[in-house]
Amino acid sequence: MNKLIKYSFLGSMLLTQVVDAKNVAIVGAKVHTMSSQGTVDNATVLIKDGKIQSVMEGEPALAGYEIIDAKGKVVTPGLIGASTSLGLVDVGFSAGTNDSNSSLTSISKTGAAFDVSYAINPESSLMAIARIEGVTSAATSMGRTGQLFNGQGALISLGDSSDPIIQGRAFISTRLGNNGADTVGGSRSVLWVSLETALAEAKFAIGKSLTPIDEWHGELSRADIAALIPVVKGEVPLLVDARRAADIRQVIALKQRQPQLNIVITYATEGWRVAKELADNNIPVILDPEANLPFGFDQLGSTLENAGRLAAAGVEVSIGMETHNIRLARQHAGNAVANGLSWDQGLAALTINVAKLYGIDDKLGSLDSGKIADVVIWSGDPLEVTEAAELVLISGEKVDMHSRQSKLRDRYLKLQTDKPMQYVRP
Amino acid sequence: MASISVLITNATVLDGIGGVFTDSSVLLQNGKVVAIGKDLSVPDDGVTVDAKGKWVTPGIIDVHSHLGVYPAPGGTAHSDGNEATNPVTAEVWAEHSIWPQDAGFQRALAGGVTVMQILPGSANLVGGRGVTVKNLPSATVQDMKFPDAPYGMKMACGENPKRVYGTKGGPSTRMGNVAGYRQAWADAQNYQRTWDKYYVDHKAGKKDLKVPKRDLKLETLALALKGEILVHMHCYRADDMGTMLDVMKEFNYKIAAFHHAVxxxxxxxxxxxxxxxxxMWxxxxxxxxEAYDGIQENIPMVHAAKACAIVHSDSDLGIQRLNQEAAKAWANGRRAGINISQADAWQWLSANPAKSLGIFEQTGSLEKGKNADVVIWSADPFSTYAQAEHVYLDGALIYDRNDPASWPVSDFELGQPGEGDSK
Incomplete structure (x- = not known):
């Protein structure tokens, strides 16, 4: 009880801070708005009450604004981690609880019902490590349930806040490639029937009462049905891991049979071979542009040019499949650019495209008036490995640019000989 | 592959040992580096490559690869990197597992990697012999082996051995690990004494001598104690490394490099x-x-302390852009106030790896007489956008990004989706 009171107290304090936040003007940078405004040189970004007020060329009169001099710098929207398990895992392996994985349980027969909203820890060390490098929000979900679906994911802010959830139950993911078949029945023949059955039962249950005293003879648990109804209605995206062209074609066919589904393909390793069909069917992808080896027989056509070819065909590409090192998403995007993706699409793949596919582009992903002021000031081109985030704002607040890692660095930067290092406080 | 005389002109050249030469030429002849300079000329039968705006460096050497022993595609049929049947398997050799049709070799080539050490995995306290190979697409590993390179021997600290053997009779703890290394070394010392005695007796003409039986496990360990095989040890934590420095002193051997070393x-x-x-990564x-305290300034901080720093991959993806790994470390170091030149930082990619593999007399820098293992980069290789355009091995052009028809394609990828594609 004590804890709850403490938390709500802390929550209201933070809320007050946001309301009282100083208005901020970032002046002089080259600003990539990722909105229809495009790129503005020597721009001023005005932030008011935690929201973007406007982006304009030049420097207007700025009474009442804290001015941040960003001459010679590059400004972008905060990067959005497209596919992570942030907040669910500290160390995944042999080190205690890992909320990104689960074992089988009777409450769910498919894994659809699992909900990471309850599991997010905003104080995980991964959060600060990612945010000081420009990742300001993320999609986070379980990595392995051993079942058909990897549960319901959430969209979270990486701000130093007691309430990180931007949107819970924001998407459901499943795997329909080799790894999915290995998990469900050992064959796609089983996997796909399981998926079709799950979707059909959820569709059937729309509008029906499924309390414990109602009769229900479906294969799925009631909790799974409740989770899947928004998916079959198209209100919640279904993220589908599909890699070979044949699997991607099956997913496209599913979308054609059930056009209301909001399908996103993840990995899409051979997506370039069916790029036009993906574009025609309005299916966006989240991919790892560096995955260019035939790791399995469903990834034989992998190439560094996948992202560029998909984007050229009109597919909306998002990049950023990592957890501990989601900060490297911009390097991944840079390598996609080195291999054919346009630079603008490279940055879009880290920002506005991610926001769009999760349906939060009214809040995040570009520096449009009224959106949440998640803003990064970079030393230069953010897709260059030698450049870095110099200042990060989340909801208009400057974040503390320290992490556990920067503290370790600062402690050991000068090795002391007069006293043990544990006495050194950076 | 034919090695012809090549004059690379108008380039920014990093010699790999700290030198940078702007608007300069590099002459390669008979498979060797002849000179870096301004006024070099090429014989009539040679070629001139105009590298205006481009950069030239020594080929990248990766001291930690599992290409061929954990090839793509994965799966148990291809899982040939850990002989996880005994905590000490010094008797196995990585080269006996290498599948040269791993497409990872070609991908690494496109990333400017000319030489690599292929190691057994880290499941065991002593995993077996590593082998240094040239990245020349071949049908058998025999055609790839770097002539006269010493063997490496893989050892592993920490979590992996105790996890793998914790339920298989041990070791199940770090102290169990260390007891395992020490006993292995003690057995090797004993084995060596048996042979030493035999040689002494043989020389003295002693009658009815019985030749000791070769023990492949102890033979490799004994050669490592003598320094003829170089010890490469997977070790993350500072305290694990400290312990191994003690073991090193106790048994009077040398550890060439700690790998991962976060x-x-x-x-x-x-x-x-x-x-x-x-x-390091x-x-x-x-x-x-044991990787929880990894920081992005590890490499420059090691360099700044005048210790030997190496950029390694341990990854079939990472090996394709080790120049970017060095670039990140270099830039993060500068932001922390450690000012290292790009020319010095390139030592992490070629010279220092070559030294730790015992092949620095042959390769790892663009010094006169060394193997012409050279990369021409499309731009400053510390940029994300730079690509290896030409890769020369012993003076032969083995990769030319601008000539797709010349790219090697592994047997595995022939007749598959994307055959011969830009990978």
Whole structure:
């Protein structure tokens, strides 16, 4: 009880801070708005009450604004981690609880019902490590349930806040490639029937009462049905891991049979071979542009040019499949650019495209008036490995640019000989 | 592949040992580096490559690869990197597992990697012999082996051996690990004494001598004690490394390099003093507890302490852009106030790896007489956008990004989707 009171107290304090936040003007940078405004040189970004007020060329009169001099710098929207398990895992392996994985349980027969909203820890060390490098929000979900679906994911802010959830139950993911078949029945023949059955039962249950005293003879648990109804209605995206062209074609066919589904393909390793069909069917992808080896027989056509070819065909590409090192998403995007993706699409793949596919582009992903002021000031081109985030704002607040890692660095930067290092406080 | 005389002109040249030469030429002849300079000329039968705006460096050497022993596609049929049947398997050799049709070799080539050490995995305390190979697409490993390179021997600290053997009779703890290394070394010393005695007796003409039986496990360990095989040890934590420096002194051998070494920055001064290299990633961390303290300034901090720093991959993806790994470490170091030149930083990619593999007399820098293992980069290789355009091995052009028809295609990828594609 004590804890709850403490938390709500802390929550209201933070809320007050946001309301009282100083208005901020970032002046002089080259600003990539990722909105229809495009790129503005020597721009001023005005932030008011935690929201973007406007982006304009030049420097207007700025009474009442804290001015941040960003001459010679590059400004972008905060990067959005497209596919992570942030907040669910500290160390995944042999080190205690890992909320990104689960074992089988009777409450769910498919894994659809699992909900990471309850599991997010905003104080995980991964959060600060990612945010000081420009990742300001993320999609986070379980990595392995051993079942058909990897549960319901959430969209979270990486701000130093007691309430990180931007949107819970924001998407459901499943795997329909080799790894999915290995998990469900050992064959796609089983996997796909399981998926079709799950979707059909959820569709059937729309509008029906499924309390414990109602009769229900479906294969799925009631909790799974409740989770899947928004998916079959198209209100919640279904993220589908599909890699070979044949699997991607099956997913496209599913979308054609059930056009209301909001399908996103993840990995899409051979997506370039069916790029036009993906574009025609309005299916966006989240991919790892560096995955260019035939790791399995469903990834034989992998190439560094996948992202560029998909984007050229009109597919909306998002990049950023990592957890501990989601900060490297911009390097991944840079390598996609080195291999054919346009630079603008490279940055879009880290920002506005991610926001769009999760349906939060009214809040995040570009520096449009009224959106949440998640803003990064970079030393230069953010897709260059030698450049870095110099200042990060989340909801208009400057974040503390320290992490556990920067503290370790600062402690050991000068090795002391007069006293043990544990006495050194950076 | 034919090695012809090549004059690379108008380039920015990093010689790999700290020198940078702007608007300069590099002459390669008979498979060797002849000179770096301004006024070089090429014989009539040679070719001139105009590298205006481009950069030239020594070929990248990766001291930690599992290409061929954990090839793509994966699966148990291809899982040939860990002989996880006994905690000490010094008798196995990585080269006996290498599948040269691993497409990872061609991908690494496109990333400017000319030489690599292929190691057994880290499941065992002593995993077996590693082998240094040239990245020449071949049908058998025999055609890839680097002539006269010493063998490596893989050892592993920490979590992996105790996890793998914790339920298979041990070791199940770090102290169990260390007892395992020490007993292995003690057995090797005993084995060596048996042979030494035999040789002494044989020389003395003693009658009815019985030749001791060769023991493949102890033979490799004994050669490592003698320094003829170089010890490469997977070790993350500073305290694990400290323990191994003790074991090294106890048994009077040398560790060439700690691999992964994510906490080297905590004891960089001691590593400098002990003369042990650290082979590191730029920024991997947290995938296990012993990697939790990884920081992005590890490599420059080790360098700044005058210890030997190496950029390594341990990854079939990472090996394709080790120049970017070095670039990240270099830039993060500068932001922390450690000012290292790009020319000096390139030592992490070629010279220091070559030294730790015992092949620096042959390769690892663009010095006169060394193997012409050379990369022409499309731009400053510390940029994300730079690509290896030409890769020369012993003076032969073995990769030309601008000539797709010349690219090697592994047998595995022939007749598959994307055959011969830009990968």
């Amino acid at each position: 906490e080297s920055y905590k004891i960089a001064d001691q590593l400098a003093q002990a003369g042990v290299c650290s082979a 730029a920024d991997w961390w947290g995938f296990k507890l």
